[in-house]
Amino acid sequence: MHKKLKTLYLTANGFGKVVVTADTVLRGILRAKDGTPPPAMFRNNKYIVNLYAHLRQFYDSLSYIGDWQDAFARSPRLDVEVCNINNLVDFGRCLLKIRSYDLIVVSHAAAGDDMTILTKAAPLLARRDCPMLVFIGNEYDLLDEKIAFMQRVKADRICSQLPFNAASYLYDGIDGSRILSMPHALNPDVYRPPATDDRExxxxxxxxxxxxxxxxxxxxxxxxxxxxxxxxxxxxxxxxxxxxxxxxxxxxxxxxxxxxxxxxxxxxxxxxxxxxxxxxxxxxxxxxxxxxxxxxxxxxxxxxxxxxxxxxxxxxxxxxxxxxxxxxxxxxxxxxxxxxxxxxxxxxxxxxxxxxxxxxxxxxxxxxxxxxxxxxxxxxxxxxxxxxxxxxxxxxxx
Structure with a gap:
């Protein structure tokens, strides 16, 4: 049996300064979980209460975010470590051992609504010793920043939701990268037929x-x-x-x-x-x-x-x-x-x-x-x- 590939899966739970602060301080340092209430002594502090209110899943209504992550995590070929890049404590730990991975996957959530963190981390991600898959989220937004990131890290595969001719038109100038048309798909564990076909x-x-x-x-x-x-x-x-x-x-x-x-x-x-x-x-x-x-x-x-x-x-x-x-x-x-x-x-x-x-x-x-x-x-x-x-x-x- 082949050894599983040690894989770093980069995701993001929302974006913005408050989200990053909540994920870094509350999740990264205090190890708080979704829904954790603020300590009693801080419940009148609006800033602290707002931070704790951000302990939730921001992309719960975007099914594909979870579906892609589940598919990689369940692949028999991969040993997957999931890292939320907004949690700078955990992301920093992963960057320190970047050369220990056999594969790095940048998900739609990480390369979607905000490129600030990935752009700053690009020089370290470029030092990896393994292939990198980049899945482009929110494909029409921040396109120049996303292309610059993929060029800087020398992404091995650019995974686009678009048809191949459209993806090639947008990304063909990125040297050393192969473009893959990778539209979303079906997660049959979640989306399955009803037990009976009595639909109202x-x-x-x-x-x-x-x-x-x-x-x-x-x-x-x-x-x-x-x-x-x-x-x-x-x-x-x-x-x-x-x-x-x-x-x-x-x-x-x-x-x-x-x-x-x-x-x-x-x-x-x-x-x-x-x-x-x-x-x-x-x-x-x-x-x-x-x-x-x-x-x-x-x-x-x-x-x-x-x-x-x-x-x-x-x-x-x-x-x-x-x-x-x-x-x-x-x-x-x-x-x-x-x-x-x-x-x-x-x-x-x-x-x-x-x-x-x-x-x-x-x-x-x-x-x-x-x-x-x-x-x-x-x-x-x-x-x-x-x-x-x-x-x-x-x-x-x-």
Whole structure:
């Protein structure tokens, strides 16, 4: 039997100065756990109370964060040590022994919302004696910082959620790195079919309405259509859409098990023009200067008259999770990284919604709906679990 590879898995539980202070002082020094209350003598101290309030899991509603970590931890080839980089005590210990590892994995959570800590640690991470996998989270944000980090540490593999041609367009200039298209996948231990198929909801959705800077409203129009017309189709709908409308992993899995079907579309943008810089400008304006801007205003300011370049539209974890629960999907037509086929793994709807009534009729045919859900389940279990993704990534290194 081969010796397991000693693996350092870098993650992050949220971001920001308060989070780092809480994780370093409370978790790193005092060894506090989630939910630990402040000592009685400090319960009137607002700063201390706020620090203790940060002893929680900030990414609980982003299922893929836990799913990727679980898949690496369960790999029979790996002996995994998980390190939260916001806990500077533990992260410092890991950096001191950086040359003792056989593999380093930088997760989506670590290379996602804030690059401050990883950027400062880059010179030490570059001294490793082993391969490094970097999974890029929140792929359209802080892109210049993420590319600079990967160049500085000489990342061996760049793992992108995007289709390969889009990932190559963004990252091809990083010397010595091989780009892997590594979309999210299914965790069948969490997302599984119900014990009985007695589902109370016909059609559901839980998620954010995309900000205008993304550059299209196709998904939003689909959601709003079923909000307004679901009952007219004779469907019982549970649609929860807005800003930051998400469920923790177990609640989301339970929602899927009681729902016959889910609506959705590819994630991301059509506008990766200028290596993502156009999108960055639109994003900065929308989020930092004018959060109340309408879609029409943002589109006119940044995208009107612009021919979309390389598309960043992609499959997401939210497409695989329903499949694990055998929940049939009605999705806007798209490529979905080449992982899902229209009419075989989901019921397609044209982007202009011109055939939506036809798609609903197909969905209401119980035999057809079950056939689509079963085919999608078998396909994903064979090809698109997180365990398969980890196995593939390792096969490119060892």
């Amino acid at each position: 909801v016909d059609l559901g959705f839980v998620g954010d309405i995309y900000w205008p800077f993304v550059g299209d409203e196709e998904r939003t129009h689909l959601i709003r259509h079923f909000e307004a017309c679901g009952a007219e189709y004779g469907l019982t709908c549970d649609i929860r859409a807005g800003q930051m409308v998400r469920l923790p992993r177990d609640e989301w899995a339970a929602f899927l098990r009681r729902t016959k079907g889910l609506i959705g579309a590819e994630s991301g943008t059509y506008y990766l023009n200028d290596h993502g810089k156009l999108l960055t400008r639109a994003r900065d304006y929308n989020l930092k200067e004018n959060q109340q801007a309408s879609f029409a205003e943002v589109f006119e300011k940044f995208y009107a008259g612009v021919t979309p370049g390389v598309s960043g539209k992609s499959v997401s974890s939210r497409h695989f999770e329903p499949i694990g629960a055998k929940c049939c999907q009605l999705l806007l037509e798209g490529d979905y990284n080449g992982t899902l086929t229209a009419g075989e793994h989901y019921i397609p709807i044209k982007r202009d919604l011109s055939d939506v009534a036809e798609a609903v009729r197909a969905f209401k045919d119980e035999g057809y709906r079950r056939k689509i859900a079963d085919q999608a389940y078998e396909h994903v279990m064979d090809n698109h679990t997180y365990a398969r993704r980890v196995e593939f990534a390792l096969s490119t290194l060892f």
